[in-house]
Amino acid sequence: MKKLTRRRLEESIALGFMYISLGLVTGALGWILLTLIIKGAPALTWSMVSQVPQGGFYLGKEGGILNAIIGSLYLALGGTMLALLFSLPISLGLNVYIHRKAKWALIVRSILDVLWGIPSIVYGAFGFTIMLALGMRASLLAGIITLALVELPIMIRSMDEVLRLMPRDIEHASYGLGATRIETAFRVILPQMLPGLVTAAMLAFGRGIGDAASVLFTAGYTDRIPTSLMDPTASLPLAVFFQLSMPYPEVQKRAYGAALILTIIVLLISILSRWIASRVSRYSVK
Amino acid sequence: MDLQATQPQPTDQRAAGKILASRQRTERRASVLFKGLTLFPILIFLVILVVLIARSLPILQQKSLTDLLFGQIWRPSEGVFGFLPFIAGSLWVTGIAILLAAPVSILCAIFLSEYAKPVVRTTIKPLIDILAAIPSVVYGLWGVLVIVPWVGDSFAPFVESTLGFLPFLQSKNPTGYSILSGAIVLAVMVTPFIIAISYEVMRTVPRGYHEASLAVGATRWQTVRYVIFPRVASGLAAGVVLGISRAFGETMAVLMVVGNNPNIPKSILDAAYPLPALIANNYGEMMSIPLYDAALLGSALLLLIIVLIFNVLATLVLRKVTGKGQE
Numbered sequence: 346m347k348k349l350t351r352r353r354l355e356e357s358i359a360l361g362f363m364y365i366s367l368g369l370v371t372g373a374l375g376w377i378l379l380t381l382i383i384k385g386a387p388a389l390t391w392s393m394v395s396q397v398p399q400g401g402f403y404l405g406k407e408g409g410i411l412n413a414i415i416g417s418l419y420l421a422l423g424g425t426m427l428a429l430l431f432s433l434p435i436s437l438g439l440n441v442y443i444h445r446k447a448k449w450a451l452i453v454r455s456i457l458d459v460l461w462g463i464p465s466i467v468y469g470a471f472g473f474t475i476m477l478a479l480g481m482r483a484s485l486l487a488g489i490i491t492l493a494l495v496e497l498p499i500m501i502r503s504m505d506e507v508l509r510l511m512p513r514d515i516e517h518a519s520y521g522l523g524a525t526r527i528e529t530a531f532r533v534i535l536p537q538m539l540p541g542l543v544t545a546a547m548l549a550f551g552r553g554i555g556d557a558a559s560v561l562f563t564a565g566y567t568d569r570i571p572t573s574l575m576d577p578t579a580s581l582p583l584a585v586f587f588q589l590s591m592p593y594p595e596v597q598k599r600a601y602g603a604a605l606i607l608t609i610i611v612l613l614i615s616i617l618s619r620w621i622a623s624r625v626s627r628y629s630v631k
Numbered sequence: 632m633d634l635q636a637t638q639p640q641p642t643d644q645r646a647a648g649k650i651l652a653s654r655q656r657t658e659r660r661a662s663v664l665f666k667g668l669t670l671f672p673i674l675i676f677l678v679i680l681v682v683l684i685a686r687s688l689p690i691l692q693q694k695s696l697t698d699l700l701f702g703q704i705w706r707p708s709e710g711v712f713g714f715l716p717f718i719a720g721s722l723w724v725t726g727i728a729i730l731l732a733a734p735v736s737i738l739c740a741i742f743l744s745e746y747a748k749p750v751v752r753t754t755i756k757p758l759i760d761i762l763a764a765i766p767s768v769v770y771g772l773w774g775v776l777v778i779v780p781w782v783g784d785s786f787a788p789f790v791e792s793t794l795g796f797l798p799f800l801q802s803k804n805p806t807g808y809s810i811l812s813g814a815i816v817l818a819v820m821v822t823p824f825i826i827a828i829s830y831e832v833m834r835t836v837p838r839g840y841h842e843a844s845l846a847v848g849a850t851r852w853q854t855v856r857y858v859i860f861p862r863v864a865s866g867l868a869a870g871v872v873l874g875i876s877r878a879f880g881e882t883m884a885v886l887m888v889v890g891n892n893p894n895i896p897k898s899i900l901d902a903a904y905p906l907p908a909l910i911a912n913n914y915g916e917m918m919s920i921p922l923y924d925a926a927l928l929g930s931a932l933l934l935l936i937i938v939l940i941f942n943v944l945a946t947l948v949l950r951k952v953t954g955k956g957q958e
Contacts, residue, residue: 353850355852356850356853359852360852363741363746366734366738366742367738369735370735370762370822370823370826371758373822374759374762376773377762377765377773377819380776381769381772431668431671435665435672438665438668438669449669452673453673456673456676457672458942458946459939459946460672460675460676462873462941462942463880463938464879464880464882464938465882466880466907466910467931467935469910469914470928471682474686494675498672525655526658527658527661527662527665528654528658530661555764555766555769557882558767558907562914585769585771585772586768589775600772601776604769607766607769608766611765612761612764619757619760
């Protein structure tokens with residue numbers, strides 16, 4: 346009887362610690378979002394999202410952060426498109442052309458995991474070095490290329506996981522009808538797995554748009570909206586970072602606003618991709 | 632693949648043969664392209680490695696490795712490059728962050744995989760994913776607004792007056808921009824990451840183990856402790872190691888709250904200057920000082936190597952535990 350109560354006690358202590366942990370994690374999330382909304386919402390005015398910085402903006406005068414919003418969208422869209430160009434064939438290659446369990450596939454996947462783990466500041470320093478070697482200045486193009494490098498492993502590995510779920514029967518049926526592998530890849534596998542692949546691309550986009558360390562030296566920062574690939578480009582994470590380091594409360598308030606906008610964009614993408622992913626599992630053959 | 636199965640009419644045969652030949656040509660070209668492109672990730676990795684090594688070579692040739700790694704003084708303008716303050720800063724911040732994050736993360740993962748009802752699990756998992764999706768500058772902003780003032784105004788004076796006689800807890804830094812602030816922010820950032828891996832690892836234990844253990848009268852905690860934990864311990868450790876390597880490379884959030892002071896910290900309430908912050912703060916303006924650029928790329932190389940070792944070790948363990956690659 347005594348032993349039983351000890352077991353019960355242990356059980357409830359363990360469970361108690363788990364509830365505390367869970368409370369800490371969800372509490373931290375709530376705290377972060379609440380801080381962001383309370384501090385950021387008052388700064389969200391129409392001029393904030395519709396204007397570029399005017400004269401004296403960094404002293405707290407007129408203007409907004411349209412340059413950073415547009416810049417971030419350009420950078421993340423460009424990076425995602427460029428990464429997509431390589432991710433799609435590579436992930437198809439890993440699943441259609443190379444046997445899933447082949448040694449080569451294992452090596453490539455391990456390298457991708459390694460690339461995923463490389464801190465984005467290292468990509469940033471690498472990108473900057475290459476940029477200087479090519480005689481380029483900090484520009485939209487350099488930022489896009491560096492972001493694509495950051496996003497590439499994330500995108501390929503996610504697409505790889507998606508393609509792994511491809512129902513084998515359908516693929517085999519296509520081969521049985523005499524289709525070649527490339528025909529099967531583009532006419533059978535791609536349409537079947539499209540929502541999952543879109544989700545993977547959006548995941549990488551979300552990661553890219555929030556990344557500051559990689560664009561810090563490569564994309565630069567400017568008050569204008571870039572008109573060519575060679576222009577320097579502002580981004581939302583850096584807008585938060587730079588404005589926060591200014592000594593004026595009005596400017597710091599805009600940093601909170603910029604952070605709120607960035608978070609809203611990232612969360613929207615996250616929710617949208619989740620929604621798309623849930624549509625796949627409903628319609629696809631499993 | 633056998634494409635001879637179809638039997639075209641004799642008149643169509645030449646046209647059909649042409650189409651077939653062109654399809655096969657496309658297939659051969661695609662095969663070369665798709666297989667060849669899988670070389671691309673390896674190429675990227677090698678290029679990064681080679682470029683970083685080549686660009687940090689000047690400083691590696693002029694100074695001894697021990698001077699660089701264990702030198703305590705950082706004065707680029709005088710040509711003195713001691714990395715120890717930055718390595719120590721990184722170790723402190725990462726170490727404390729993991730001490731805070733690992734137990735919480737693993738307990739959460741145990742709860743989600745062993746205790747939670749499906750309804751609870753499907754509500755909490757997306758919340759944790761949201762936490763993982765928040766950009767690092769936002770974490771940094773939260774740190775500046777919430778954690779730094781708390782450490783500076785409440786925690787540090789309180790600890791100083793009650794436990795100030797202990798080493799590591801003395802406070803000479805009233806600002807709150809400190810190792811502890813960096814570690815707290817970092818802990819919150821890596822928690823969702825460690826939870827996700829630990830959860831995946833816990834799910835690999837077959838249902839039968841739970842059922843057998845519960846059937847002989849074990850409580851759920853006993854099942855976790857004596858049946859599941861021994862099976863997943865190495866996987867959980869690997870998850871924590873991946874968390875460490877993630878934390879080690881995190882730049883912006885830490886940079887914003889850690890104080891960036893290139894001295895070897897003596898207390899968790901001191902400011903520190905981790906490696907990624909060193910690169911981020913000084914890169915771009917290092918051109919005028921000789922060797923500065925090589926020193927900074929050298930620290931990027933150091934960062935890469937440390938993270939690489941952690942990742943490879945963890946991935947090998949995880950592959951053994953889960954039977955597939957890390958996810």
